[in-house]
Amino acid sequence: MPRNMRVGIVLTGFVVAVALVAQFWTPYPPLAIDVIHRLAPPSAQHWLGTDNFGRDVASELMAGAATSLFVAVIAVVVGAGIGIPVGVTAAVGGGWIDTVLMRAADLTFAFPALLTAVMITALRGPGAVDSMLAIGIFNIPVFARLARGAVLSLLGRDFVLAARAVGAKWHTIAIRHLLPNAAPILLVQATIQFALAVLADAGLSYLGLGSQPPQPSWGRMLADSQSYIWSDPLLPVLPGIAIVIAVLGLNLLGDGLRDKLDPKLRRGR
Amino acid sequence: MTRFLLRRLLGLAVMLVAASLVVFVVMNVLPGDPALLMLGTGATKSTLAALRHQMGLDLPLWQQYLRWAGGLLEGNFGISYTYQTPVAGLILSRLWVTLPLAGMSILLSVGIAIPVGVIAATRQGKAADAALMGAAQLGVAVPNFWLGLLLILVFAVRLHWLPATGFPGWSHGILPGVAALLMPAVSLALPQAAILARVTRSAVIEAAGEDYVRTARAKGLAARAAIWGHALPNALIPVVTIMGFQFSYLLAGTVVIENVFTLPGMGRLLFQAIAGRDLITVQDIVVLLTGSVIVVNTLVDLTYAAIDPRISVGGGER
Numbered sequence: 294m295p296r297n298m299r300v301g302i303v304l305t306g307f308v309v310a311v312a313l314v315a316q317f318w319t320p321y322p323p324l325a326i327d328v329i330h331r332l333a334p335p336s337a338q339h340w341l342g343t344d345n346f347g348r349d350v351a352s353e354l355m356a357g358a359a360t361s362l363f364v365a366v367i368a369v370v371v372g373a374g375i376g377i378p379v380g381v382t383a384a385v386g387g388g389w390i391d392t393v394l395m396r397a398a399d400l401t402f403a404f405p406a407l408l409t410a411v412m413i414t415a416l417r418g419p420g421a422v423d424s425m426l427a428i429g430i431f432n433i434p435v436f437a438r439l440a441r442g443a444v445l446s447l448l449g450r451d452f453v454l455a456a457r458a459v460g461a462k463w464h465t466i467a468i469r470h471l472l473p474n475a476a477p478i479l480l481v482q483a484t485i486q487f488a489l490a491v492l493a494d495a496g497l498s499y500l501g502l503g504s505q506p507p508q509p510s511w512g513r514m515l516a517d518s519q520s521y522i523w524s525d526p527l528l529p530v531l532p533g534i535a536i537v538i539a540v541l542g543l544n545l546l547g548d549g550l551r552d553k554l555d556p557k558l559r560r561g562r
Numbered sequence: 563m564t565r566f567l568l569r570r571l572l573g574l575a576v577m578l579v580a581a582s583l584v585v586f587v588v589m590n591v592l593p594g595d596p597a598l599l600m601l602g603t604g605a606t607k608s609t610l611a612a613l614r615h616q617m618g619l620d621l622p623l624w625q626q627y628l629r630w631a632g633g634l635l636e637g638n639f640g641i642s643y644t645y646q647t648p649v650a651g652l653i654l655s656r657l658w659v660t661l662p663l664a665g666m667s668i669l670l671s672v673g674i675a676i677p678v679g680v681i682a683a684t685r686q687g688k689a690a691d692a693a694l695m696g697a698a699q700l701g702v703a704v705p706n707f708w709l710g711l712l713l714i715l716v717f718a719v720r721l722h723w724l725p726a727t728g729f730p731g732w733s734h735g736i737l738p739g740v741a742a743l744l745m746p747a748v749s750l751a752l753p754q755a756a757i758l759a760r761v762t763r764s765a766v767i768e769a770a771g772e773d774y775v776r777t778a779r780a781k782g783l784a785a786r787a788a789i790w791g792h793a794l795p796n797a798l799i800p801v802v803t804i805m806g807f808q809f810s811y812l813l814a815g816t817v818v819i820e821n822v823f824t825l826p827g828m829g830r831l832l833f834q835a836i837a838g839r840d841l842i843t844v845q846d847i848v849v850l851l852t853g854s855v856i857v858v859n860t861l862v863d864l865t866y867a868a869i870d871p872r873i874s875v876g877g878g879e880r
Contacts, residue, residue, distance in 0.1 A: 396577075396580075399577065399859075400577060400580050400581060400584065402810075403577070403581055403810065403852045403855045403856050403859070404581075404584075404852055405810045405811065405813065405814035405851075405855070406814070407814035407817055407818070408814065408848050408851060408852065411817075411832060411836060411844065411848060412585070412588050412589060412844065412848055413588075414836055415589075415835070415836045415839065415841060415844045416588075416589065416841075488703070492705050495705050495707075495708075496705060496707060496814075496818050499705075499707055499818065500817075500818060500821060500833065502836075515707070515708060515711065518711075519711065519822075522711065522714060522715060522719060522726075523719055526715050526719065529708075529711045529712075529715065530712070530715070532708075533704075533705065533708035533711070533712070536703075536705050536708065537700070537703045537704055537705075537708075540702075540703035540705075541699065541700065541702075541703035544699065544702060544703060545699070
């Protein structure tokens, strides 16, 4: 296994483990306010110190990992769940179906997740559901294009022709023959979109457009810490490190998977 | 070539109309009455009706769309609910911050990514390659707004070299303006440069293996000249493609970064418009940003044709 991928598995595994543990245990309740010990430096009691409300930063970061991963999972599921059927339909349907669906995908792609979130938020007020939806919508054209390309390259292959020759229906061929063969490349993309979703969620919750207080989130921890940047420089540094670990781990995992599944794409190393 | 150009421009027009329709439908079909938001719930029925009439909200939706879209073409973006001034003027005054910021970011990003990518490609497998690509891998994972906070921490809080936030305006001279935009531009540029450097590296490595580079070397050209003069120009298509993709991230990025550094740009205007429920301003800015993404992607397509004449001859479709 390449070294990159091993590092990716370790980092991703660490973040997932922390998010899972946070469901049952954190050093302190992540929302417990302790004004007397506010803005405390790291110590034996508070490993990473406390924030402006005296909340334990380590506990908040742990709970934030769960929030982040949850938003990202839903966003990727929405994107893949709609995008893959659209892409397969476009490739198999061909002709005007293909043109219409792919133009629609191009159009969706012109709306960055942030703008979609902004529109939804302007009308409905901020919330975690809206940010998942916004990031998910942005993921749809990514998966649609990729699935279309993968299926197009498979359509002329013998096993597809054989299935058609024995009279299999198109939806059966898509599910039984096309998708399993396109799965590896889609899985790699899902890992990369997962990393992008973690970044997008952090950006949205930094702006106050994502998950709302008191739900702990890395982006909002960063936003809150900004007022204390002159006195407590550690506060804005820690949530960022958490984001970098999660995104770096997922990217390395995605790169490693791609190298393993498609030796042609293997980088020079 | 003319046919290719015409087809692209027609496609561009269709996409722009479609995008404006999507924005209009999303903003107007979802519940919420802008007139009610402006007047508050204490307003009498007759004042509400008068304002709705003045704002054109009593018209059928399709007429409202034509009024708005037609206005956009004439540079009439409607009146901001919050500021009670034309939105076009508000946006125009903010562009003086957002456009220089975006421009500086693109220049920085390309200026860093291409040399880094080429150097890594020429040292493929050596220590310099590993170090540069390791840094790029890390750079891709860094959120731009956090990078902004780190830069503030180092260059404003510790070293006092640059102002932490705010923008003095261009009336005080170019230098203070550029100084205020420097950290925001670097925050936007570095994560993008990281992606671009990786793409440049693999594209140059691929091009360097081609026959024409071997020919250039065989006729006695130095390795460096063969890479910069022959491999790099041929590696530009994937690089330009990624730059086109990055443009939409860059625009979204300016919205976040302008809020980190409290810069009076279009992103901050958008953010304030959301907070103030200034729906027409939100609608105008979103359609402008989306429209510029579509225009830039068309320009990227046309750039391919300029870089590689084979594309326009072959029809250029996918």
